[in-house]
Structures are given as C-alpha cells and as structure tokens.
Amino acid sequence: MHMYARLLGPADAGEIDRLFRDGTGALFVWTPREAAGVEASMAALKDLLTGLAPQDTFPGLDRLRADRQSFWLASRGLGTPFTPDPAFLESLDGDPAGGRRGAAFLHGNPQAGADLETLKESLDRALALSAAEVGIPRSWYPALTVRYRVIRYAPLRRRSAGIGMHPDGSVLSALVTDRPGLTLWRDAGTAVQPARDGTLVLPGSILHRWSEGRYDPTFHRVEVGRDAEPKFSMVAFLNFPDRSGIPRRGGTTAGRVFPNDVQACKEDDMDRGGGHWQRFAGPRPATEPRPATGPRSAAGPANALRAG
Numbered sequence: 001m002h003m004y005a006r007l008l009g010p011a012d013a014g015e016i017d018r019l020f021r022d023g024t025g026a027l028f029v030w031t032p033r034e035a036a037g038v039e040a041s042m043a044a045l046k047d048l049l050t051g052l053a054p055q056d057t058f059p060g061l062d063r064l065r066a067d068r069q070s071f072w073l074a075s076r077g078l079g080t081p082f083t084p085d086p087a088f089l090e091s092l093d094g095d096p097a098g099g100r101r102g103a104a105f106l107h108g109n110p111q112a113g114a115d116l117e118t119l120k121e122s123l124d125r126a127l128a129l130s131a132a133e134v135g136i137p138r139s140w141y142p143a144l145t146v147r148y149r150v151i152r153y154a155p156l157r158r159r160s161a162g163i164g165m166h167p168d169g170s171v172l173s174a175l176v177t178d179r180p181g182l183t184l185w186r187d188a189g190t191a192v193q194p195a196r197d198g199t200l201v202l203p204g205s206i207l208h209r210w211s212e213g214r215y216d217p218t219f220h221r222v223e224v225g226r227d228a229e230p231k232f233s234m235v236a237f238l239n240f241p242d243r244s245g246i247p248r249r250g251g252t253t254a255g256r257v258f259p260n261d262v263q264a265c266k267e268d269d270m271d272r273g274g275g276h277w278q279r280f281a282g283p284r285p286a287t288e289p290r291p292a293t294g295p296r297s298a299a300g301p302a303n304a305l306r307a308g
C-alpha cells in the first residue's frame with residue numbers, strides 16, 4: 001500500500017477519493033516550468049523570513065516542538081486573492097499574532113507578493129481538484145476559507161525540533177516544501193517521507209467528521225535537526241465557514257447538518273491522541289467533536305452553505 005500517489009492533473013483525479021478514504025495524501029507533481037517557479041519563490045521567501053523572530057510551535061501528540069519563523073495570510077474563498085483585512089486574519093482559528101505578522105510582512109516586503117502568489121496558485125489548484133473529488137460543490141468555493149502559513153524552520157535552540165504528530169484540523173491541507181522532514185503515518189508501523197517535487201494534499205480531521213467517516217485524516221509530523229539546512233514550507237488549510245452549519249456530503253435533508261467548530265475539533269483531536277485514533281489501535285472516533293462549552297457554542301449552527 002503506497003501512502004500517496006503521484007498525480008499529474010485532473011485526468012488522474014479519480015484516485016483522490018480512494019487515497020483519502022485510506023487516510024493518505026495525494027501529490028500533484030509539478031511540470032518543469034511550475035517547479036522552477038515554485039522553487040525560486042520558496043528560496044526568496046525563506047530568505048526574507050530570516051528577519052522574523054522565532055516562535056515556539058504547537059507540540060502535537062508527542063510533544064515535539066520547534067522554533068520557527070512564520071506568519072500567515074488568508075483568503076475568503078478558494079481561488080480568490082489574499083484578503084488584506086487584518087480583522088479577518090485575526091478572526092480565523094487561533095494565533096491572531098501570526099495574522100498580524102502576515103499583514104506586517106506584506107506591508108514591509110511588497111516584493112514578496114509575487115512569490116506568495118506563485119505558491120498560492122499551486123496550493124489553490126491542488127486544493128480545488130481535491131475538494132471537488134471529495135464532494136464539495138464548486139458553488140461553495142466562495143464561502144470557504146483558506147489560511148496560508150508560511151514557515152522557515154529555525155532549530156536554533158534545540159538539538160532536533162519540529163511539530164509533533166497530529167492530524168490537521170482542516171477539511172484539506174496543501175503543502176509545498178523544499179527540504180525533508182515531513183513524515184506521514186498510516187499506522188504505528190507504516191510511515192513514509194513523501195517526495196517534494198509536487199504539491200501534497202492531505203485530508204484533515206474536519207473532512208473526516210463532515211463526511212461521517214468516509215475519509216480518514218492523515219497523521220503527520222515534521223522533524224528538523226539543529227545542523228540541518230533551514231527548511232521552508234507554505235501550507236494552505238482549507239476550511240468550511242467556522243461555527244456554521246454545513247450540509248453533509250452529497251446533499252442533505254433538514255437536520256443533516258454538520259456543526260462546524262474548528263477549535264472544538266482541534267481540541268477533540270488532541271484529546272483522542274492517546275489512542276491515535278483507529279489506525280493506532282485506538283477506538284474509532286465518533287464523527288462529531290464533543291459539544292463545545294461556553295460562549296463558542298452559543299452561536300449555534302446556522303446554515304452558511306446550500307446543499308450542493
């Protein structure tokens with residue numbers, strides 16, 4: 001069983017459904033022309049990131065942490081330009097400081113705009129192909145959100161560092177990177193380091209919940225050594241509108257709505273971490289996070305999207 005496919009474009013997209021049902025990723029291999037553009041843009045952005053202060057990372061299930069220089073940007077809609085509105089950046093799940101760094105980075109480095117667009121185009125194209133394949137109607141694309149994290153791993157203070165094993169709290173995640181370090185797991189005994197000559201798309205834990213278990217999330221981990229060359233990544237997290245009711249995959253009848261709450265899903269993912277979900281011999285998770293408590297749940301589900 002391979003962990004990812006080398007997909008070349010829409011003609012091969014039928015394989016995505018099978019891969020994501022297995023909790024594996026899909027690699028959309030770049031053309032030589034695209035590879036040249038992506039690699040030049042990654043190198044230019046990595047250079048600019050050296051000026052940012054290192055931040056501690058999210059520890060993951062195995063508590064691995066890293067120093068990384070990063071910021072993030074976001075789009076309202078899939079395949080639309082970056083949204084420059086700082087209030088929107090701060091409203092998305094977690095880390096408003098990262099969104100403020102993104103707005104400041106764009107302001108202070110206008111020459112980086114073209115490189116960010118080059119990478120965004122590759123990420124968005126892979127996300128759009130994958131989203132269509134898992135049953136997300138194209139009419140929803142303008143209402144989706146995409147958060148883009150731009151990272152230079154700078155293991156300055158630790159012998160080895162990275163981001164501990166986790167599934168992404170997204171519908172789908174897409175990634176471009178220039179160095180090794182990412183490992184994907186299928187189960188405790190099967191791991192793979194994916195190739196880096198394409199854009200990798202991974203199914204996330206919200207896709208698992210929305211699809212009522214049809215798709216499994218890919219557990220993954222990033223590790224970089226202290227003496228290794230700094231590693232660059234740009235990751236795009238595709239999500240449904242947060243704290244909204246989302247019609248289930250394949251259409252819906254009244255009441256068949258997924259109550260999307262990104263933060264509650266992420267917390268639930270980590271609470272389940274001890275068993276590593278079913279692929280790590282733990283119990284299969286329920287398809288819903290536990291109900292959120294406090295003011296977040298007060299908003300309640302409201303239909304933000306029409307059934308496709």
Ligand SMILES: [Fe+2]
Pocket residue numbers: 166167168220
């Ligand atoms: Fe991740």
